[in-house]
Amino acid sequence: MASSSNPLVDPLPSATTPRRPRPGERPALLLTLTVAVIGLVFTGPFAYVVVQNFRLGADFSDIFGSSDTWSPLGRSVQLGVAVAASASVIGTTLAWLVARSDLPARRLVAVLAPLPLVFPSFVGATALITGFATGGLLERVVEPVGVDELPQLAGFRAAWFVLTLFTYPYVYLPVVARLRRLPASVEESARLLGRRPLGVFTSVVLPQARSAISAGALLVFLYTISDFGAVELLRYDTLTRVIFSNRLADRGTAMALSLLLGVLALLVVAIERRMVRHDVPVAASSRPTGLRVPLRRWRWPAAVGVVGFVGIAIVGPLASLAHWTIRGMASSRSRGSLGLDGDGLGSAVTNTVLVSIVAAIVTVAVVLPIAYATVHYRSRTGAIANTFVVGGFALPGLVTALALVFWVLSSTAFVRVYQTLPLLVLAYVIHFGAQGTRASQVAVGGVPRRLTDAARMLGAGPVRRFLSVDLPIMVPGLLAAAGLVLLSTMKELPATLLLAPIGFDTLATEIWASMETLSYAQAGLESMVLLGVSAMLTWLLVIRAADRLD
Amino acid sequence: MKSVRVACHQPAGTHTMVSMTHVPHLLRLRAVGLSLAVLLVATACGSDDPPPDGASSDGSLDGVTITVYSGRDEELIQPVFDLFEAETGATVEARYAGSADQALLIDTEGDNSPADVFISQSPGAMGFLDQQGRLSLLSADTLDRVDESFRSESGSWVGITGRVRVLVYNTDAVDESELPRSILELTDPAYAGRVAVAPANGSFQDFVTAMRAELGDEATADWLDGMAANDAPNYPKNSAIVDAVARGEIDMGLVNHYYLVESLEEDPDLPAANHVFADGDLGSLLITTAAGVIDSSDSPDAAEALVAFLLSDAAQELSANGEKEYPLVDSVPAPDGLEPLADLAAIVVDLDVLAGGLTGTQELIDQSGIQQ
Numbered sequence: 001m002a003s004s005s006n007p008l009v010d011p012l013p014s015a016t017t018p019r020r021p022r023p024g025e026r027p028a029l030l031l032t033l034t035v036a037v038i039g040l041v042f043t044g045p046f047a048y049v050v051v052q053n054f055r056l057g058a059d060f061s062d063i064f065g066s067s068d069t070w071s072p073l074g075r076s077v078q079l080g081v082a083v084a085a086s087a088s089v090i091g092t093t094l095a096w097l098v099a100r101s102d103l104p105a106r107r108l109v110a111v112l113a114p115l116p117l118v119f120p121s122f123v124g125a126t127a128l129i130t131g132f133a134t135g136g137l138l139e140r141v142v143e144p145v146g147v148d149e150l151p152q153l154a155g156f157r158a159a160w161f162v163l164t165l166f167t168y169p170y171v172y173l174p175v176v177a178r179l180r181r182l183p184a185s186v187e188e189s190a191r192l193l194g195r196r197p198l199g200v201f202t203s204v205v206l207p208q209a210r211s212a213i214s215a216g217a218l219l220v221f222l223y224t225i226s227d228f229g230a231v232e233l234l235r236y237d238t239l240t241r242v243i244f245s246n247r248l249a250d251r252g253t254a255m256a257l258s259l260l261l262g263v264l265a266l267l268v269v270a271i272e273r274r275m276v277r278h279d280v281p282v283a284a285s286s287r288p289t290g291l292r293v294p295l296r297r298w299r300w301p302a303a304v305g306v307v308g309f310v311g312i313a314i315v316g317p318l319a320s321l322a323h324w325t326i327r328g329m330a331s332s333r334s335r336g337s338l339g340l341d342g343d344g345l346g347s348a349v350t351n352t353v354l355v356s357i358v359a360a361i362v363t364v365a366v367v368l369p370i371a372y373a374t375v376h377y378r379s380r381t382g383a384i385a386n387t388f389v390v391g392g393f394a395l396p397g398l399v400t401a402l403a404l405v406f407w408v409l410s411s412t413a414f415v416r417v418y419q420t421l422p423l424l425v426l427a428y429v430i431h432f433g434a435q436g437t438r439a440s441q442v443a444v445g446g447v448p449r450r451l452t453d454a455a456r457m458l459g460a461g462p463v464r465r466f467l468s469v470d471l472p473i474m475v476p477g478l479l480a481a482a483g484l485v486l487l488s489t490m491k492e493l494p495a496t497l498l499l500a501p502i503g504f505d506t507l508a509t510e511i512w513a514s515m516e517t518l519s520y521a522q523a524g525l526e527s528m529v530l531l532g533v534s535a536m537l538t539w540l541l542v543i544r545a546a547d548r549l550d
Numbered sequence: 551m552k553s554v555r556v557a558c559h560q561p562a563g564t565h566t567m568v569s570m571t572h573v574p575h576l577l578r579l580r581a582v583g584l585s586l587a588v589l590l591v592a593t594a595c596g597s598d599d600p601p602p603d604g605a606s607s608d609g610s611l612d613g614v615t616i617t618v619y620s621g622r623d624e625e626l627i628q629p630v631f632d633l634f635e636a637e638t639g640a641t642v643e644a645r646y647a648g649s650a651d652q653a654l655l656i657d658t659e660g661d662n663s664p665a666d667v668f669i670s671q672s673p674g675a676m677g678f679l680d681q682q683g684r685l686s687l688l689s690a691d692t693l694d695r696v697d698e699s700f701r702s703e704s705g706s707w708v709g710i711t712g713r714v715r716v717l718v719y720n721t722d723a724v725d726e727s728e729l730p731r732s733i734l735e736l737t738d739p740a741y742a743g744r745v746a747v748a749p750a751n752g753s754f755q756d757f758v759t760a761m762r763a764e765l766g767d768e769a770t771a772d773w774l775d776g777m778a779a780n781d782a783p784n785y786p787k788n789s790a791i792v793d794a795v796a797r798g799e800i801d802m803g804l805v806n807h808y809y810l811v812e813s814l815e816e817d818p819d820l821p822a823a824n825h826v827f828a829d830g831d832l833g834s835l836l837i838t839t840a841a842g843v844i845d846s847s848d849s850p851d852a853a854e855a856l857v858a859f860l861l862s863d864a865a866q867e868l869s870a871n872g873e874k875e876y877p878l879v880d881s882v883p884a885p886d887g888l889e890p891l892a893d894l895a896a897i898v899v900d901l902d903v904l905a906g907g908l909t910g911t912q913e914l915i916d917q918s919g920i921q922q
Binding site for chain 2: 068126129130232233235237241244245246247248249250324327328398402405406409412415418419494497498502503509513515516517518519520521
């Protein structure tokens with residue numbers, strides 16, 4: 001929206017004019033080159049898919065002339081849009097309640113709210129099915145009350161519900177980071193002018209948080225169309241299902257459809273960028289906003305709503321996991337093994353934590369130049385790089401992993417790094433770069449131009465300006481970006497299975513192995529450890545760090 | 551943790567204490583009987599005991615590292631690798647992931663593949679690599695350990711263990727009199743909406759390939775159409791079907807035999823049972839897991855030694871007891887609690903057809919509408 005149409009958004013233009021590209025302002029050559037190189041690396045998976053399409057020579061007219069292609073694609077898009085919409089509403093509401101209201105137990109909610117992101121979808125969906133489906137735990141609980149049979153957890157609505165539960169943190173994290181640094185003055189003015197809290201929210205907060213919401217919604221959409229684990233278990237037939245069931249039997253079709261998925265993603269990313277580019281970037285402040293809106297009589301209903309929703313998203317799967325573990329411990333098969341696997345679990349925890357932290361830091365560092373090039377300058381290179389980095393998130397992890405295998409082994413120079421940790425980290429960076437980029441762009445966009453201009457005039461060099469002006473303002477946004485990558489890496493499976501050094505087990509691979517052998521007790525235990533470790537890391541690295549910097 | 555100590559009699563007359571803490575994977579096996587304990591003592595105590603049949607034990611592979619890409623789960627097969635390492639002095643490095651993904655990985659890696667051996671859960675993924683020309687031929691000695699119906703005709707891979715297709719059913723919801731004698735009866739309206747299938751699963755696809763080999767494409771397409779017309783609910787995999795049947799969400803489902811065996815060990819009260827189709831019915835197909843040597847292996851002899859070891863009596867016994875699957879070597883009996891293979895009269899289909907026909911099978915499945 002244009003600032004002129006709503007004076008509340010920008011009451012003092014001269015004071016808070018944010019960083020907006022000036023016509024003719026060009027990025028330094030070094031920045032352009034850096035962005036070009038980074039962008040090139042991120043085109044790897046797309047280039048692989050294109051090369052494979054040529055090599056396997058799939059019959060395009062046959063594939064794209066068939067409803068067997070278009071109807072699953074339609075279902076993928078339909079699900080993606082639905083989940084993105086519901087996750088946006090829920091993520092934004094939750095973020096506002098945590099950042100701006102006097103909701104009870106806000107800090108606890110702040111730690112718990114991002115966590116559903118960490119359930120690998122094959123675990124989360126299986127656990128929710130165990131909990132909510134016909135004959136599941138919930139049915140046993142409600143049976144005495146007279147409820148006979150719960151509906152099956154399958155199909156579109158089930159996939160919509162489950163994916164919303166697991167993806168709303170993509171919206172919540174960037175929005176909450178944005179709200180923390182929004183100057184309260186505008187909202188105060190609006191209230192003084194007599195706007196009610198809801199009015200303030202829709203006319204002031206929402207427009208200012210729009211780019212963060214849009215960033216999150218885009219990630220949710222891309223995640224949803226690339227997801228296989230959850231839609232497979234919930235029996236909703238999407239494009240990824242066709243890709244996966246054809247991956248050996250008919251690679252030509254699988255690769256052609258992967259290309260289709262990739263092109264769809266690139267289009268959506270470009271459209272989203274167009275929509276946000278005309279948006280007014282909003283200046284963030286380097287100090288946190290202390291503004292709290294009293295919810296008054298809505299305080300407890302809001303608390304019940306939050307507890308209910310976050311409860312379903314976390315406790316729902318958790319109850320099933322605990323049930324598996326307890327049931328398994330009581331039975332003969334697992335009694336011996338649960339304790340004995342302690343050593344393996346310990347190293348899996350260490351591996352998971354280390355590799356996720358490294359991946360999160362490297363990802364944010366790698367995508368930051370792209371965020372600068374796209375937000376501060378009208379850089380065409382930046383725009384192209386951005387499209388590939390973000391669009392790559394929609395390619396299934398298996399495709400990204402195979403692409404890396406293909407490119408690394410196609411030249412003898414890189415054979416030595418094959419299946420080493422650095423290559424695994426690179427796989428994470430490529431697959432999750434989107435999460436880092438969109439959230440970093442929100443952070444970079446919040447740096448007021450006046451401040452950097454002032455610093456420049458005072459003679460501060462670019463490095464000093466970055467460290468003492470930009471960075472402090474961007475920190476919450478960058479931590480949100482890192483947090484997203486961290487939680488996603490912790491649950492990543494396909495690339496880890498194929499690219500990790502032999503013997504490098506993570507919690508996700510351990511859980512997968514347990515589920516494969518139907519050792520649900522063990523899988524339950526490991527999943528609870530994964531959830532606990534994520535909660536600890538979220539608190540330590542994302543929330544407490546942001547607080548301390550305040 | 552409890553550590554089991556075993557005294558060994560060495561030829562020199564010294565006593566060595568062997569702690570099982572050094573072989574943690576062995577402890578993961580729950581259902582291991584006395585045979586394992588005996589084996590463990592034998593291997594832990596060195597090479598003066600006669601080696602299990604079919605394995606070399608002279609330490610000739612000292613210092614050799616064999617890289618295995620295994621679609622078999624770690625819990626199931628790592629004990630066999632541990633045993634091989636102890637017997638031969640070789641080091642086995644195993645990567646665990648799904649069979650189809652590993653096959654794709656090896657294909658993508660090309661000549662630079664680190665893999666020496668591929669172990670697949672299904673003949674389908676192995677057949678894919680065979681078609682890509684990525685498998686070396688195995689020696690007659692190795693191949694002859696199993697019946698020729700359990701290996702590829704060209705000798706590029708060999709079956710390791712067998713699993714039988716069954717109809718799992720909820721014992722509360724289904725009366726035994728309702729159970730079909732043949733899998734072909736499942737298209738009858740009496741079973742409408744009651745029998746779950748997993749069309750995306752490798753074992754189901756292998757079964758369909760077998761049906762094509764036995765009955766022809768037309769009859770197979772008819773059966774798939776019939777199942778689709780009967781609204782057979784789709785599930786992503788065997789385990790999801792067994793879970794759903796046990797919960798009472800669905801009455802019956804087409805799966806491999808061992809899923810229920812394992813589920814019952816987690817929760818013995820599950821109201822579910824396996825139904826084996828009548829003698830010689832296609833429904834009770836035996837599907838093998840398979841092993842082969844990758845053509846780009848830099849130590850093909852050691853790789854073949856490992857494949858041969860998988861067919862040794864010792865390894866077959868470990869597999870049978872730990873995995874609840876059928877050993878393919880004649881001299882090793884079926885695991886406790888399973889009917890002997892001979893009594894099941896499970897049908898065996900030409901494995902080359904099973905492995906090679908995946909593309910055609912996928913087409914038939916896609917056309918049938920069974921996936922909707």
